[in-house]
Every structure is written in structure tokens, then in C-alpha cells.
Amino acid sequence: MTDAQETETQAAARPTPSEDSGPAPVPLTEPREGIPPVTATDGDLARVVERMANGTGPLAVDAERASGYRYGQRAYLIQLRRDGAGSALVDPVACGDLSGLGEAVRGTEWVLHAATQDLPCLREIGMVPDLLFDTELAGRLAGFARVGLGPMTEKVLGYTLEKGHAAVDWSTRPLPEPWLRYAALDVEVLIELRDALEEELDRQGKLDWARQEFAAIAAAPPPPPRKDPWRRTSGMHKVRRRRQLAAVRELWTARDGIAQRRDVSPGKVLADSAIIAAALAMPQDAQTLSVLPGFSQRSGRRNLTQWFAAVERARGLSERDLPQQGQPVAGPPPPRAWAERDPEAAARLAAARAAVTARAEELALPQENLITPDTVRRVCWEPPAEVSEAAVSDALRAHGAREWQIEQTAPLLAVALTATPPED
Numbered sequence: 001m002t003d004a005q006e007t008e009t010q011a012a013a014r015p016t017p018s019e020d021s022g023p024a025p026v027p028l029t030e031p032r033e034g035i036p037p038v039t040a041t042d043g044d045l046a047r048v049v050e051r052m053a054n055g056t057g058p059l060a061v062d063a064e065r066a067s068g069y070r071y072g073q074r075a076y077l078i079q080l081r082r083d084g085a086g087s088a089l090v091d092p093v094a095c096g097d098l099s100g101l102g103e104a105v106r107g108t109e110w111v112l113h114a115a116t117q118d119l120p121c122l123r124e125i126g127m128v129p130d131l132l133f134d135t136e137l138a139g140r141l142a143g144f145a146r147v148g149l150g151p152m153t154e155k156v157l158g159y160t161l162e163k164g165h166a167a168v169d170w171s172t173r174p175l176p177e178p179w180l181r182y183a184a185l186d187v188e189v190l191i192e193l194r195d196a197l198e199e200e201l202d203r204q205g206k207l208d209w210a211r212q213e214f215a216a217i218a219a220a221p222p223p224p225p226r227k228d229p230w231r232r233t234s235g236m237h238k239v240r241r242r243r244q245l246a247a248v249r250e251l252w253t254a255r256d257g258i259a260q261r262r263d264v265s266p267g268k269v270l271a272d273s274a275i276i277a278a279a280l281a282m283p284q285d286a287q288t289l290s291v292l293p294g295f296s297q298r299s300g301r302r303n304l305t306q307w308f309a310a311v312e313r314a315r316g317l318s319e320r321d322l323p324q325q326g327q328p329v330a331g332p333p334p335p336r337a338w339a340e341r342d343p344e345a346a347a348r349l350a351a352a353r354a355a356v357t358a359r360a361e362e363l364a365l366p367q368e369n370l371i372t373p374d375t376v377r378r379v380c381w382e383p384p385a386e387v388s389e390a391a392v393s394d395a396l397r398a399h400g401a402r403e404w405q406i407e408q409t410a411p412l413l414a415v416a417l418t419a420t421p422p423e424d
Contacts, residue, residue: 141369142365233275245322
């Protein structure tokens, strides 16, 4: 038996976290040192930086945004906690650049929950971790069915967190005391949760897998700007004609500009449903536009002239300047088209999906964490010229798969890539 096979056998044999109900969870209602004051001056920030730098062990970090209220995804409150330093709440709007804080804890492991959600807004204010531990991802790899911070804290530590303020407008100033209590509690037990999950991952033989995943997140560059973001307007499937697509694009762009200037969520300026209604109707005058769904309300009437001007711009475009029905697809076509376009590729994909699904179930982790579906599709659509476990490993590595993922899936995919279509 090879080392890889032995690891697989041992991991499959290990039980996943128990779902049996234990003692009633204990409500966590107050931070142990009370609610920290909000740090909003350079002097107070310097003292927080000194405290965190002199603390020990990992640094718990969380960020609160104002999604649905403000334009963009900037942070409006940063929560920190470290052994020996206690907790801190920092106003990044008042303090501005927090790169000094990031530098002061250079080399320290940061503990975040769902790190990829918070890292972009932390990066904007100069806070970038060298090392991290993602408690949500750790929970996924450990096989927990529910990996939100509340359910994880309750299941692993036996505490319940009050989550009633998760979707409030964190740009509000001053922040109400109940919101600050909620924010401080989010980092109160994060390090304890991290330690318990590390122990569970080690018990299951998955700790090295988790460390590889965390390192990949920390090393990942910022994602590139999304191409044609207007195509993500809800309801786009109803828009069939290219000139109507142009109307969606012009209305979306006008709305985005207004939202950015006013620093409000685009949905508060004009609903997606209103953009789609206008694009489908292509009204001939502002009066006709004003009675369409979404434009008769105050938010729609406020910029009616600009909305109609956007429709007129779309109406006036030449055929060559109209957007195409779909974006050019980078990589394989949609799987539903494979059977017709390339039956052999479709057979490879079916075999690969079945093998990956079975292995993920054996390892008690989500299939997408074992190997991304996009990676599987790409390897099945364009397999190595000579299929072997080594060649498949190289292909997976080229698509960004981590070594533990390659170890677990390359042997399976090497077999799947030899699958052939069933005979008629």
C-alpha cells in the first residue's frame, strides 16, 4: 500500500464530527472585559497597535461592511482580539490607513471566519495577513454540516451567539451599543474555535490539507475586475435582443455612477427589476418610462431624465456597437452541450464527477473543496495527451489545485479520463 493509499484509507475510516445533541448551549451575551470603546483617533489607534503587537498567539480579526446600504464593500468596523491584548473595535473610516497595524502584527497568524469575504476590504485599508486560519473553511474540511459562525460556535464550543445585527447599516455613526456588543462577541471566541477545529482536523488527518488551503488564500492576488458586470443584473434571462441588452448596459452604468457619487447601494437608486422592465419596453418617451414598474416610485422618479437618456443612448447605437448576446466563454463550454459537441469528453466528465463525488463522501467534505468543478471540467475537456497519474497531476497543478487535492483526485481522474461513450 502506498503512502497516499494509506492516508486515504485512514481518513475515510475516521468519524466525522458528531451531530448528536449535547448539553443545552450557553448564551454568550457580554464580552468578558465588557464592550471596548470604538477606536477613532490616531492616538487611540497607536495604543491599540501597541497592545496587539505585544499580545501572544493568533490574532482574531473580523470586519463589518454596509452591504445593501453603501456603495462598494468597504469596511466600517474592524474587530480584533489577541491573548494578552484583549479586544478592540476600530473605526477604519475615522482612522483611515491601518497598514501600521498590519505591520505591527507581521508574521502573526490571523483567525478569520470566511476569510475571502473580509480580505478584500481589509486589503483596502492596508491590512494583509502573512498567515491565516479560516474557521469556516476548517469546518467544511472537517465535515460540519453548518459552517456559519453561530452554528459552529454552538456545535464546537457550546455557546450561542446573538446574530440579530448581521445585516444592519454599519456605516451608521455613532454605532448603537447593541451593535458594538454583537461585533465584540464575534471575535470573543474565535481563537478558542480555531484551536478546537485544529484539534478536530488533526484527529481526522486533514490538518495539513487545511494549512495548504489557508496558505493558498493568503497568497492569492486580488481578483481582477469583473468583465461586463452589468450582465449580472437580476432577470437578464428575459432579455433576448441586442438593443435591449444595450439598454440594460446603459441603465446599469448610469445607476452605478449615481450610486457611487451618492455612496449608496445601487439597488437603492434603481432596482434591477426596473432596469429589465425598461430594457424590455424600450419606451419612446419619459412619460411612458415613468409608469413602468420601479420608475413610479420615488427612487425611480428622482433620476427619470437620466434613465430615459440611457434608454435613448441604447436606441441610438449602431448595430456594430450593440453588445453580443453572450460573453466569450474562456475554457470549456457548458456541460449540457458536451454530449452533442464531444461525446467522449461527456463520458470522461460523467465518470470524473461520479468518482469525485464518491471520494468526497468517503472523506466527509464538500465536493467543491476536494477539487473545484471548474478544474474537473477543464481537465476532462482537454485531457493530457498521454493519460497517466503523473500527467493528470501536472494538469491539476497547472489549474491551481493544492497538493493534497492532487493526491486525493489524480488517481481517480486518471481512470475517469479513459472512459468512453456507451455504445448505442
